[in-house]
Each structure stands twice: as structure tokens, then as C-alpha cells.
Amino acid sequence: MDMCLLHRETYGSRPPIFAILRCGQCDTTFTAVAYDGPSGPALAVLPSTNGGLTTPHTPPGVAYYLDQAQRSHSIGANSAAVAMFRGALEHLLFEQGFKDGMCGKKLADLEKAIVAGTAPKWANELDTEFLKVMKKLGDGSIHPNNGDVSKQQKLDNELIAKVRHTFEMLLFIVYEIPLQKMDRLAALKAAVIKK
Secondary structure, X not given: OOEEEEEEEEEOOEEEEEEEEEEOOOOOEEEEEEEEEOOEEEEEEEEOOOOOOXXXXXXXXXXXXXXXXXXXXXXXXXXXHHHHHHHHHHHXXXXXXOOOOOHHHHHHHHHHHHHHOOOOHHHHHOOOHHHHHHHHHHHHHHOOHHXXXXXXXXXXXXXXXXXXXXXXXXXXXXXXXXXXXXXXXXXXXXXXXOO
């Protein structure tokens, strides 16, 4: 994404520093604020539109939680971001027909469906360990962890990037590959020369 600085106001050489940025491709604007955070200099970047990680066929409910994850991460609330990725995972499972219980029950039902041969086709293309770990990360981001909030430091920007990439893979496997296969097959069938 190409960004152009539209407006910048500073108050001396120290934060707060305010900037409005515009994407050169999609025209979305972003409000950026550099500020003195609790651990030193910090940056919050707030988009003018809903966003986060999506693919062309991501359902609105899943996209909602991915947007919430992005918004949380954009202001440095990584624990909240990881919790929202867990919410997106649970909504994805719900949307795929696993409606009973909370995320753990939905994952268990998915694994039972895989063994029984009744799971969606995508479930056979993905190691469910990815889903279990994402659930555990989300659980750890909101559970008390015996009162030890220092464990939240593991939920850093590097981990958020890994969770994001994993979710991107999941969206592609669940929503994009099946439709791409159908589109390609339909295009081939349409080109068959009739005798």
C-alpha cells in the first residue's frame, strides 16, 4: 500500500505527532498518532474503513471479528487482537456448520466429523493443530493465567503477524480454493467442443 502524507501537525519534536495518510491504491485514509505510551514511544494507526484480513469470499461475520482484531492491534492492544482472532475462528466454525458450544466444542465436533468422513472438504486439507493453537492463544489472551499478566508479553507484534498469516491460510483454504476450483472447472467445461 502506497501512503502519502496529507497532513502533519507536531508539537515540538516529541509526541504527540498527528498525521493523516491516504492509500494511493484504494483511497482509504488513516489517522496516525505517535504518542508517549506506557512503555515508550507508540503509534496508533486508525483506518477510515472497516478492514483487517479478508479474502473476496470471507463471510461478513468472520470479517467482523478480523476487523476487530486489526483495530485492536492498530492501537497496541495485542491481547485484545488475539482474542478477536479467536472470535473469528469460532465464527468461521459456526458458519461452517459447527454450531454447538463454544470454540473448544466446535473444534472437537470438527475433529469427530473428520474421523466420520462428514467434515467439509477443507478440513482434510488443514492440520487441525493450527486451529487448536489459535484457540489456545485466544484463551490465554483473556483468561487470568493465575494472575500473571506478564505472560501477555508473548502476544507481541511478531506473534500477531504469525496468527494473521495462519488465518490468511485458513481463509484461503476454506473460502477461496473451493470456488477457484469450481470456476476453473466451469471454464474448462465451457470450452469443451461438442461433437
